[in-house]
Amino acid sequence: xxxxxxxxxxxxxxxxxxxxxxxxxxxxxxxxxxxxxxxxxxxxxxxxxxxxxxxxxxxxxxxxxxxxxxxxxxxxxxxxxxxxxxxxxxxxxxxxxxxxxxxxxxxxxxxxxxxxxxxxxxxxxxxxxxxxxxxxxxxxxxx
Amino acid sequence: xxxxxxxxxxxxxxxxxxxxxxxxxxxxxxxxxxxxxxxxxxxxxxxxxxxxxxxxxxxxxxxxxxxxxxxxxxxxxxxxxxxxxxxxxxxxxxxxxxxxxxxxxxxxxxxxxxxxxxxxxxxxxxxxxxxxxxxxxxxxxxx
Amino acid sequence: xxxxxxxxxxxxxxxxxxxxxxxxxxxxxxxxxxxxxxxxxxxxxxxxxxxxxxxxxxxxxxxxxxxxxxxxxxxxxxxxxxxxxxxxxxxxxxxxxxxxxxxxxxxxxxxxxxxxxxxxxxxxxxxxxxxxxxxxxxxxxxx
Amino acid sequence: xxxxxxxxxxxxxxxxxxxxxxxxxxxxxxxxxxxxxxxxxxxxxxxxxxxxxxxxxxxxxxxxxxxxxxxxxxxxxxxxxxxxxxxxxxxxxxxxxxxxxxxxxxxxxxxxxxxxxxxxxxxxxxxxxxxxxxxxxxxxxxx
Numbered sequence: 001x002x003x004x005x006x007x008x009x010x011x012x013x014x015x016x017x018x019x020x021x022x023x024x025x026x027x028x029x030x031x032x033x034x035x036x037x038x039x040x041x042x043x044x045x046x047x048x049x050x051x052x053x054x055x056x057x058x059x060x061x062x063x064x065x066x067x068x069x070x071x072x073x074x075x076x077x078x079x080x081x082x083x084x085x086x087x088x089x090x091x092x093x094x095x096x097x098x099x100x101x102x103x104x105x106x107x108x109x110x111x112x113x114x115x116x117x118x119x120x121x122x123x124x125x126x127x128x129x130x131x132x133x134x135x136x137x138x139x140x141x142x143x
Numbered sequence: 144x145x146x147x148x149x150x151x152x153x154x155x156x157x158x159x160x161x162x163x164x165x166x167x168x169x170x171x172x173x174x175x176x177x178x179x180x181x182x183x184x185x186x187x188x189x190x191x192x193x194x195x196x197x198x199x200x201x202x203x204x205x206x207x208x209x210x211x212x213x214x215x216x217x218x219x220x221x222x223x224x225x226x227x228x229x230x231x232x233x234x235x236x237x238x239x240x241x242x243x244x245x246x247x248x249x250x251x252x253x254x255x256x257x258x259x260x261x262x263x264x265x266x267x268x269x270x271x272x273x274x275x276x277x278x279x280x281x282x283x284x285x286x
Numbered sequence: 287x288x289x290x291x292x293x294x295x296x297x298x299x300x301x302x303x304x305x306x307x308x309x310x311x312x313x314x315x316x317x318x319x320x321x322x323x324x325x326x327x328x329x330x331x332x333x334x335x336x337x338x339x340x341x342x343x344x345x346x347x348x349x350x351x352x353x354x355x356x357x358x359x360x361x362x363x364x365x366x367x368x369x370x371x372x373x374x375x376x377x378x379x380x381x382x383x384x385x386x387x388x389x390x391x392x393x394x395x396x397x398x399x400x401x402x403x404x405x406x407x408x409x410x411x412x413x414x415x416x417x418x419x420x421x422x423x424x425x426x427x428x429x
Numbered sequence: 430x431x432x433x434x435x436x437x438x439x440x441x442x443x444x445x446x447x448x449x450x451x452x453x454x455x456x457x458x459x460x461x462x463x464x465x466x467x468x469x470x471x472x473x474x475x476x477x478x479x480x481x482x483x484x485x486x487x488x489x490x491x492x493x494x495x496x497x498x499x500x501x502x503x504x505x506x507x508x509x510x511x512x513x514x515x516x517x518x519x520x521x522x523x524x525x526x527x528x529x530x531x532x533x534x535x536x537x538x539x540x541x542x543x544x545x546x547x548x549x550x551x552x553x554x555x556x557x558x559x560x561x562x563x564x565x566x567x568x569x570x571x572x
Binding site: 019020025026027029030055058059060061062063064065066069110117 | 305306311312313315316341344345346347348349350351352355396403
């Protein structure tokens with residue numbers, strides 16, 4: 001996971017699971033969201049910064065490939081990186097690992113676009129945020 | 144169910160269930176919400192009316208007593224009534240029945256308060272809405 | 287939508303929305319699930335058949351491209367087709383339309399694999415189900 | 430909060446919120462669940478113990494009184510105690526506090542019954558668990 005510089009770990013809760021006794025497939029995206037929040041914190045963003053960037057970005061694409069399930073109270077880690085950084089959009093990639101069974105669970109990504117919510121148009125990412133991501137990801141971002 | 148004048152029926156979906164193979168307890172409140180939306184429609188409210196009243200009300204109390212479970216794709220009916228109607232608040236009561244097993248699943252209520260969202264204070268219910276509820280419920284409301 | 291032979295229509299509920307006032311991106315997958323359940327019903331499957339096939343299939347891939355938002359109580363239609371049908375897996379494609387704004391909301395797919403849950407291996411799809419899907423989709427499946 | 434001996438703290442996530450920009454009322458019960466899981470951990474239960482007790486208990490009653498909202502990325506603490514301990518059932522009480530606004534958010538409870546899932550009847554709570562709860566709560570349980 002050395003290419004995914006930020007990690008966060010949590011337990012699967014009852015509300016995450018479904019009638020098959022495993023995490024419901026759509027809830028992996030909530031886990032990925034946790035990965036992105038951890039990433040923002042690692043960049044040093046304040047709670048207020050995180051509220052603003054998450055409010056001002058919309059998800060335009062989401063994808064997940066499922067490898068193995070996780071059951072209630074399994075320990076799950078999500079490892080996160082920013083893989084693409086455009087003018088107004090960026091792609092965040094996630095790998096989820098079931099630490100209780102030591103098994104890769106899933107990998108996926110979301111593409112987010114920075115928007116002017118009122119005018120419903122894309123607008124450039126904040127310069128300061130972009131600089132922080134570039135400094136943090138370094139060469140990984142350009143490979 | 145003759146005391147609950149409005150009913151709505153739907154199937155349990157996979158996302159509603161949890162690791163015990165039954166509807167997750169907190170999701171009963173989503174089912175109750177469907178009962179209230181059906182109630183508004185039965186009163187003749189437009190989609191725009193429903194958006195406004197639901198946006199302008201906050202839940203201040205919620206309760207559920209659980210009788211029997213429901214599994215994926217069971218048919219569930221929610222029967223709804225308004226049981227109390229105050230100046231700015233009202234209490235909506237719900238009975239959920241598992242039609243697939245012909246078993247009462249749960250009963251519960253939510254108390255909602257009409258608020259001025261910007262000022263965060265309770266304000267009187269719209270006169271027109273109150274009149275419609277009173278006309279529809281009739282003597283049931285005053286028993 | 288003539289290439290998506292099954293449609294189902296419903297209202298956005300409060301629990302579907304998020305702090306941006308629109309349907310939370312992960313919940314589009316719950317909407318897609320409704321499309322697949324409607325598809326099974328259209329094929330003539332019984333509730334028991336639907337319980338079995340949904341229990342015996344796991345999602346191995348999920349994707350969504352987001353076009354436009356939907357707000358509370360908007361009317362949403364999901365149009366569904368089976369686009370690929372393999373030995374043990376199949377790919378279901380969905381288009382969601384916001385009927386209240388007459389705008390395409392999203393398109394996406396899920397790939398499901400029929401498994402022997404106990405042994406955790408893929409097994410061939412039921413012959414009868416496969417035949418029904420092929421008869422129903424006809425040439426669309428082979429284009 | 431000195432009467433609620435176990436606390437856990439977390440951030441509000443986007444999926445927790447609804448179209449009013451605050452935590453959706455039904456999701457408070459997911460927060461309460463986190464409180465109970467933290468309680469089990471504090472008692473020294475292993476992950477396997479927690480999986481077993483949560484699987485073998487069903488919620489028979491749930492209640493919440495809402496005091497103040499919480500928005501995305503607010504810091505929330507849930508404080509938890511066991512308030513009643515019967516032969517096969519127990520009542521867990523929760524207080525949620527919005528630490529970001531320093532405001533009590535809600536208080537509530539869930540009543541759980543230990544069941545024989547296969548036979549669908551209540552059965553006595555495990556002696557060992559009961560003893561641990563009694564030792565931990567001490568006089569609070571008998572007030």
